Amino acid sequence: MYQFISFKGISIKMKNFFTIAAVLVIAFILSFFADIACADSFTPNIDVFPLSDLRPGMQGEVFTVVKGLERVSFPAEVISIIPSPSEPKRLILIRARGPLVEKIGGIAAGMSGSPFFIDGRLVGAIGYGWDFSDHNLGLVTPIEEMSKAWDWQAKKGIEGGKVKFHESKNAPLIVSGISSRGAEKISRDFKGEVEVLPFDLPVGGIAVDYDAKLQPGDSVGVLLAWGDVSVGSTGTLTAVDVEGNFLAYAHPFLNRGDVSFPLTRSWVHEVIPSIKSPFKLGSPVSIVGVVRQDRPQAIAGKIGHFPKGVEVSVKFTDDSGTTAFKRFQVVNDPFLMNQVLPGALLGLFDDLWGRAGEGTGFVTVKIEGKGFVEGISRKNVYFSDSDLIGQIVSREIMTLVPLLSLNRFKEIDPLGIHVELQVTKQPKVVYIEKLEVPNKDNVKKGKNLDIEVTLRNFRGDPEVKKLSLKVPDNASGLCEVVARGGGIAEPSQVSLMSGWRAISSFEEFLNEIEAAESNNQVIVELLYGPLLREEDEDEDFSLDEEYELVSEMKKRRMEEGTLRIFETDHYVEGLLRRCLTIIDEGSNKSR
Template sequence: MRLAGRASPLWTGIGWLFALFLLVILPGVSAGDQFSVKEGVFPVKSLKPHMRGTALTVFQGGKIEQFPVEILGVIAQRSAPNRLVLIKAVGDRVMKAGGVAAGMSGSPVYIDGKLLGAIGFGWKFGDHSMALVTPVEEMLKIPPMEGADVKSKGPHDGLGQTPKDASDHVVSQDQVGQDAASGAVSQDQGLSSPLLIGGVSPRYGRLIGERLSSRVSAPGGGEIVASGSSVLSPGASIGVALVVGDVSVGTLGTVTAVDKDKFLAFGHPFMGRGSVKFFATEASVVGVIPSLETPFKLGTLGGVIGTVLQDRAQGLYGRIGMMPQGNDYEIRFHDLDSGKEAVRRFKAVVDPFVSSLVVPPAVAGCVEDLWGRTGQGTGEVKITVEGRGMPEGWNRTNFFLSDSDLPEKIFQEFSMIHSMLPLNPFLPLEPLSFRLDVKVTQTPKVLYIEKVQVPKDRTFSPGEMIGVDVWLRPWRSKVEKRTFSVKIPADARGDVEVLVRGGGVGEMEQESIKEGRRSIESFEGLLRELSAAEASNEIIVEVLCRRSKDREREDSTKLLSEIKEQRVKEGSLKVLKTNYYVEGLLRVPLKMTAEGDKERGEEE
């Protein structure tokens, strides 16, 4: 008797179909948005060495404070943003916080009352008083604002143009020792605040961080919708989130500029995905944490206040009051050992490529957090999916067993379903609703197939119905006997045997698809094949044999659902669902009549 469990039947049966369903889905972008910087723009070309300016940011709570900065130089590069301004932060307030910190990205820098740009980049293990500012002239190149009018009384280049004469810069390329072709700064130098992840266990929080190539700090999440109307100001904190609600995944930064309901922020990318529809949220700063690597703001995300529409190298652009669609998730958790029950609800961005990175580990981490442990156990999970184009919805129940990591087993199957349905090539489903009913126990809730027996000392004929006795032993309980009736196919030939097994053990594959004889041609067909996959709580009793040549040719072009339906109808396949994880596989050969042998020999 073994407890290690096995790969999900859904994965072994049709998991490879996922590779067929890659469909690029990009949110729409309205062209020609105009962004007016009401303070006016201080052009990079007008900068001089040792100019003084002022930066705005939040050090704690929601209070916007200022600190002085000194201009040191300008760097030009061929990649976006094309120009960056090197500054030095000065003053007691910022230095007590450890210098320019991650999360200050987006903090506006003003010279003579005009907006120069946003603090955007710094260096790990460097001088934390130093930072690079992304000029607002560069931020206004973010689509769809490229070519927008800029209010400024000073001389400056046209938007979208790299300065023609590098000698006008405070610091030339030779002076800073950089080759413009190589780029002055890499995106991983952006002053991104660590991810704020709430409602999941620490290890799955770390996994989300690894998938998003980001550090993870303490949990921080809040309501799905803000409690009241929000007014943004330059220097205020703002959050950008992929998941909001009882589970949250996001980060915080700073607002650079506001034009009515539009805003610019961060001064560097979040994920760099271009046109997006991420959640823009309220944010509050608990404090700035000093660090030799990079100081960072520790904070919490609040309710959703709008949508981030652009995630570009120069920063973020979005709108307040425009609420993005989100996929809904509900986890109903029940610990059978302690009796604990809980419900968690959250929303995630509809982009299937982004949500597939974040949601599956968030679900597994939420289950692990609610369970309060990791390790061995048995789980029953019912997944119910509803969405546009799914009037009747779809659901699947499966059991999972692990001797070391039950949440990981649950994570594997949900991850495949969660990716396959939104990426189907037939029709859009968003927004989707996923509900997971999860029951867990530390006890191995296993049903072992211990013995199989057919009537002894007799022969069988094609087309005959036979009784199959199966002895089943629940974990450390008494053996129970169950009798199944199955039919030997009328066209059976060659060796014939009865096979009794747990669902997913030795399951048939989608041979017609793998060999190029058939394909799935509709969304309804996709759901049928998903439903045809075996589950680990099933007892499978079947008669295996060679069939007539005509039948074998016919079966070679059928999908798995069609073959199973036909075999159930003819009686050669029986499936019994149980409340256990079924383990085992036993075969019993059948002795066929001489007449049957003769008929089979003639057909061969």
Template sequence: MNGLSIRRLAAVLLCACACSWAWSPAFGEAPRTAPVEIPKPLVPFVPEQPIVSAGALRAGMRGYLLTVLRGTRPERLPLEVVDVVPQKGEVSRSILVRLLPSANNRVGGVAQGMSGSPVYIGGRLAGAVGSGWSFSDHNLALVTPIEDMCAVFSRPDRPARPLGRGPSPRGSGSVAPLSVAGLDGRSAERLAHVLGVAVEPTPAGASKALEVVPGRLSPGEAVAALLVWGDVEVGATGTVTATARDGRFLAFGHPFLERGAVNFPAARARIHETIPSQAFPFKLASPVSLVGTVTQDRAAGIGGRTDFFTPSVSAALAFTDADQGGLRTVRNFRVVPDAFLGGRLLQGVFSGLMDDIWRRRGQGTMTVNLRIDGRGVDRGWARKNVFFSEDDVSSAALREAARIWDLFLLQPFADGMPIGFRLEVEATEEPRVLFIEDVNVSSDAQPGDTLNVGVTLRPWRKRPVHKSFTLTVPKEASGTCELLVRGGGINSLPQLALEGGWKSIDSLDRMLTEVGAMDANNELVLELLCDPNVIKAAKDGPRSDDRRGGSSDLLPEEREFLSETKARRIREGTLRISRSDYFVDGMMKRLITVKGEDEGEQ
């Protein structure tokens, strides 16, 4: 595995903190293995409309911009050129324009959502509205020259594989603020923190699932670039600047997220109204239908195509409120197939949905079932865990899932393609916690003996319960053995072979197996440790090379994956794992003296 994936595995498997997901291609699936790609020659973007360069413009020249103010039909707003402003960076200069008084200019100037609106001077396309200023004269705006926008397509696309505001110009040298529908303000703030960009909650959103409606886009038409869509929508709405005969289009006049070559869905949008504001006017918009794919996200704008549709990751949350009589709520959404962005989107959206549906945050217990179905996981993969927190159980419940999401999104194996992710959560304010209160076992034993272990567990503020287990003393044991009884999230069994560098993850199946082998919070674990080296390794990690004589000196746990160690020790009788519907808390130890028959007779 590459270094990045190894670090991700270390974060998940080696930590094994007790603290699922699914993809579904929206429009087809990738081949089982990625074919060798032959680079295609780049085709320059040539607008269907005649153009004029920024260098040919002079102060006082008049023209208009084309944009949708309400509904879906573009309208003209007259303007004049104020000056051409030199700039540093990929956009070498901007055109400063001023909107002129007109019947259509009813909100007092440029509004958020007009980004990308084509500007025509003397009947020729000069560029697109790129930015304006908050708390200023909104009739003034900077226009990104069309020649700079056409250069968006000077870099190759990435083939799709299934799978705050201030006085600075808005959209100039920064990404577009994202709008989010389907989450409340607090949840939008959490999503903004996860993504590291400004996120603005909006009441507008598609009234039903977005359907694919093939067709061409037109200059001045409202268009949305989406990251999440369905019961939750995250994206940004702008305007189409120019189109080419081959179906490509330019829009926005500034970056979306400035992520370079991308595969983000593009959707036609409807403008409900353009709303005046002293801070900055804005368009209230909703996506209408999927029309293509954004393939370039650059400083001068976004570019895309209407001749193909990117696959997507589907996700579902089934949330049951145990305190409301088992009230069940289901939310479905789709996420862009971006390996480096998808995990953060999933974390932010799931976290927000859980807060919104539960209508509270704070202490409580959540039972989480994660499931993956897809290519490479033909029989499906599932994991159950229980989480308790005294202050924010939603965050605690998603911490492990977020690590696993990242791990799956960044896994390097070509034969794996998750196509269905489902997260089922049952929540209650009640602390469903079992505390380990006492352990009873004989203090003496002989090699090969069966130990009867009694464990007293106390549910929170309820009468204790008693459980009985058996363990087997190894036949080669002598001296002192340590009996450890603990909750699965405490002193979890380590991946000594991975941590010490004696093993590596070399397949998706192995990765899934080892993720599934991690201890869970709802497990009561009984371990009988009789080898002093194993006890020390479990506490301190694998031994360094200067403390071993060679590979033959390796402990069994250093030759095996954790899943193999667990299976072996369960067969031997030195490990017992009992699963429950509670968060198991606490740890207790007992020492057992193992004597041979000769020692017992003395």
């Protein structure tokens, strides 16, 4: 990765489950980092050339990888030392020379962290450059500045004021295993660029090297997802110390402070020439360590120590009945994870189906983890006439996952996310076509009310479902029978939105998630009293219902018989209403 300064500013290449989710989600920071010992300061295991001794005109040598894993070098000359009001405080302007630089087109993205030596002593590492410029010119972050990344470990938790960084843009993230549409979404979510590799990673994902030996100039990378899906970047290792602590990149990766990202050894396929800027095309070979600090001056961490991730498994079945299984991990940071997952899953499903567009999908999402072994599972059905996969990812998976990963009651760490998705291009839709109440003129308190609902599958024959609702003893006056598809006109969390109640336990929280309707349900209900209050109504109803959570209201109404739910194997569309009047006791006629 290699960042480019821009002096003109930053240049950077339904149904109602949403309502319930928006009320339930409150972002609370989780303690999601592994307990890994890190240094409080950093001393490279090689000699350092002091910045105070540096002078324009001095000749040095840059070490990096331009093909495979082999380190090579090219000469460079110090042009000037540039002070900066922001971090890093000083930068060194250099000019690269020689046949190698001429061949690859200059200093390339992916050379970030490539160490610059004078007389065998480490000066710093390449960190910055310019688009559409002389690519032989670059900026080196001095090793004294890069070492400040370790100072944050010593004062961990003590954040200073806002760090103003150079106006720059991130080098491309490298993505493998997903479609270009998924990569583009990741790019938009990270406000940067994404390159999609035209090949898959080895079966079983990226290996772990428990005894890696790295040197300054080796090609390394940082991962946000790894396994059958890979999302990360390529850069260069600058220095290590005797305990295996390292510095790399000579600028931030995402500038997220305390982090827990995998560090990889990277294979460089080629340096791609470009008028805008040449760049390294690389892919991860093995996980070799952990990045613990992502700071303005550099990234820092330890070789031989490894982060834990969030496990994601996918079982995908298409129209033909072919089933595929995929597994990958994402960084154990709930906020960052929820940025990576939408594009990763969108692109993975696109690739597995081999198409995008209309269709019907049957999805099951299960989330479990430490301290939550029973987990929670939610099933749903979606139909879209334009983008089925996009709907399922955004409206179902990425509504449920943040609810659990950012819940305020308990930490679920490590977290496991398991998705089963069966798709077909066919419109598996059933329509509510007719609603009849045969005894609508004789609606009495405490009696059953017969209901007939006519359903029709897409281009199929109609089918009548018969059921009954109970008219409560305390009901009177105007009432309404409603037949609707699950999620259409779904009850809202009135008690929460009005401030009468708050969700106060993990159990209540789960109950509200489980109470959310599914799109394959047919909901038949009798609405009366507070549920059907009119503005000019004088009756003084109890407000007990307004203090109920949706799960409590749903349970009560099913027990009293005013709510019936039956499931179909289709997406249910439609809503019909019939108004009735409950006969007063002693009267033989409806009003």
